Amino acid sequence: GAVVSQHPSWVICKSGTSVKIECRSLDFQATTMFWYRQFPKQSLMLMATSNEGSKATYEQGVEKDKFLINHASLTLSTLTVTSAHPEDSSFYICSARIGGRGEAFFGQGTRLTVV
């Protein structure tokens, strides 16, 4: 199957700082990528849909100014958590779907801990 690479796998940061998470499609072009967060023992919660060359589409309740998404190329989307707080600590996962319709290929996920 296709490969999606996410970096870093884990990060610890201080409150008030910003953290950038990268998501790359390694062997296909992804015009659309999806960013999820997952709290312990809960399912995936879609945060936003990242569209190459245009603004991201955010789900209701997700602060676009706090979770900045940039999709500057067909193989790279980034999520920046700005002014992080302990409640932002979570597992963040990106995914991409070939042609936007098939199975979702997931990155390895990023465990963010804000102290």
Add this chain to the structure above:
Amino acid sequence: GQNIDQPTEMTATEGAIVQINCTYQTSGFNGLFWYQQHAGEAPTFLSYNVLDGLEEKGRFSSFLSRSKGYSYLLLKELQMKDSASYLCAASDSNYQLIWGAGTKLIIKP
């Protein structure tokens, strides 16, 4: 609204068979996915059904009934490594994935 229902947790014995059910209600339908997710890891793809019937893939099989809005994942010859959460996701008319909350499967020796 759109909704996916699956049991929260199931327990089964090593070597046995377990069936995880999923019911869905979506605006339009373009297929049903099953994913496996081990704790602390990202989900991995298991199966995709868009037509009614059973799809078999090794120890894992997935069934779909579109008229009933129902799917199940069947795991045979259970192994300890099958302990994980199993996520059901339906693709709606816009090809957006609607995710279930996941079923945590516990395998006992």
